[in-house]
Amino acid sequence: MPDLDHDSPVPLWEQLAGRLREEITSGRLTGRVSSATALAMSYGVSRDTALRALAQLASEGLTVARRGRGTFVVPAADRGR
Amino acid sequence: MPDLDHDSPVPLWEQLAGRLREEITSGRLTGRVSSATALAMSYGVSRDTALRALAQLASEGLTVARRGRGTFVVPAADRGR
DNA sequence: GAGAATTTGTACGTATGTATG
């Protein structure tokens, strides 16, 4: 898994969202998604950037974020509702 | 025009987006919208907060933002396309 | 055409609030 490209015109948070989106839609990632802090550390970006990626996925209905609990993948069958 | 309420549970950026949305949908605000910096100053919030409000309106299709130019109200007739 | 100023966008850092475990 290559690092995110800091020189790309594509924003880091979009790149990260893309990675996660791919893992989710392919079914490889289910259940709980890594926290913004964990993602920030493992991808070498700021927490804010990771947070933005997570917020993006949530706005797409791919995940639901619950305060104090975490971000969870919405089962494919429940998507679009 | 009352100030934004810093103690409200409603986020400042949402409050600001609400103000602008109202001005736009009522037709009182057309053409160019104040810059993020100007909004931040006049409403006593950070530029980040103002930007978020503007981004929200853009995501709703109420405005279009153009780098180096500004944010512009989408004519009512063109909304939803 | 060069340079400065303006404006949106992205990114990082930090702090605080709120909710859950």
Added chain:
DNA sequence: ACATACATACGTACAAATTCT
């Protein structure tokens, strides 16, 4: 009481696009 985690909000900095001098 404490740790974890999302959300908001501040400040700052730089890049990119446009406009003005």
